[in-house]
Amino acid sequence: MLIYNEQLQELAKYKSTTGSPMISLYINVTPPYDDTMQLHSMIHSARNECREKMDPGAVDDLERLFSQIDKYARNHLKGLKNTRLVVIFADSSGLWQEYHLPVSLPGQMVVEPKPYIRPLTALMDEFKRYLVLIADSRHARLFSLYLGDFEEQPDVFMESDVPDRVRVNASMAETGGQAAGKVYGGLGDKRIESHIKDQIHKHLKYAADKTFDYFRKKNFTRFLIGTPDDKNRPWLKGHLHSYLKERLAGEFNANPTLPDSELKKAAMEAASQYERENERRIIDALFEKSISGNMAVLGIDPVIRALRKGQVHTLVIENGYKTKGYICHDDHVLSSMEENCPLCGASMTEVGDLLDGMAGEAILHNSEIMHIFTAHEEFQKYHAGALLRFSMQ
Ligand SMILES: [Zn+2]
Structure with missing residues (x-):
């Protein structure tokens, strides 16, 4: 199954x-x-690492999990449809959770007291849930785009009620002809034209309204439109609800009759361009707000302090950067230095990726997480930052 916020x-x-x-x-x-x-090879290195620091009972538990995973992999990982990445969380109390995702990441195995979720948060940030409306003057199709999965949403639109041009012409010629004899002499063609225009507007408004309902009902995050490069685009945009307009992340050229694979490619390009621009905007906001006031912080330690106080609105982390750190899992206390937990006094557990712990805390506080995928020289000096909900001063 795909993974959603609730599961994270x-x-x-x-x-x-x-x-x-x-x-x-x-x-x-x-x-x-x-x-x-x-x-x-992942099992091999995890085994070596764990034997050094675990007691014999835990090592036995771990060996049982290794064989369980090995057996599972042999029987279930070949020829999976639509899947490039399998994520498994397992422990000896019986937990076994498994996710199949259509986008790939390098393989890795982490053995720690808690699920290692940072790579999943990165995927979910990069691949937000987009609703994609592709329309022209006569067709409208809706797709969801999530984690590289592009799927048509059937049954949202009724059969388009735009009459085809031939029928319009015929029926209008009839009534238009009668009317023309009395009042409108010679204006038949213009009336037909404006009738067709009305019908197209009716169709686009219908598509826009239904899309708005569906977007809210299914809790999508972002919205894309694809239309031919003609008057249909401004007309369609004119009918979009303001809520949807605010969430419009991109527009692209497309004809609804194109094959799904081409529509998917165009939609993914538009989404990816938006994600890059969004990274730029967030970094600008981080620097601006941390310089001009106290609504943003930069650097791992300041971000940890802000997380502890529940101040973080958006956690921003450099994708791919790893540094070790220390965690008290009982108290959710993180630290970049080796020390005893300030709350319970116990010694804290060393973890290989402190930013994973930060991502976990951010999720628990309902903060947004933004992973910076492209190289931003200034930000790379800090590796982490946060936009704050409120300041403490
Ligand atoms: Zn503690």
Whole structure:
């Protein structure tokens, strides 16, 4: 199954009842996936790493999980439809959660007390849930675009009620002819033209209204439109509800009768361009607000402090940057330095990717997470930043 926000929330909250370690496995199964080498080498390195720092009981638990995963991989990972990435979270208390995603990531296995979710948050940031309306003067089609999956949403539109041009001409010629004899002499063609225009507007308004209802009903995040490069686009935009207009992330040239694969390509390009522009905007806002006031912070330690106070509106992290850190899982306390937990006094657990812990905290606080995929020199000095909901001063 694909992953949605609710499941990510659950994962961020999850704590094993037995206190045993959890395996988070990301395995790239892009066809033609046909070997288990990738998995075996991940198991091999995880095993070596864990034997050094775990007690024998935990190591035994872990070995059982390794064989369970190995057996599963042998039987289930070949020839999966629409799947490039399989993500599995498993621990010895019986948790087994599995997600199949149509976009790939490099494989990795992490053994830590909590699910390693940062790669999933990066995917979900890059691939927001888009609703895509593709329309011309006679057709309208709706697609969802999520995690690289482009799927038509049937049954939203009734059969388009725009009469075809021939029937319009015929019926108008009849009534137009009679009317023309009395009043409108010679204006028949213009009337037909304006009648067709009315019908097109009726069709586009219908498509826009239905799209608005569907967008809200299904909680989409962003909106794209594809039309031919003609008057249909401004007409369609004129009928969009303001709520939808505010969420319009891009427009592209498309004809609804094109094959789905071409529509998908055009929609994905528009979405990706929007994501890049959005990164730029967020970084500008971070620097502007942290310089001019106290509604943004830059740097890992200031961001951790803001997370602890629940101030973070949007957590911004550099994709691919990793640094180790320390976490008290009982108290949700993070630190970049080795120290005892300031709340319970226990020594904190070392983790390989502190930014993963930050992402988990952000999810628990319902903060947005923005991953910066493109290189921004200024931001790379800090690796992390946050736009704040409120300031403490
Ligand atoms: Zn603690």
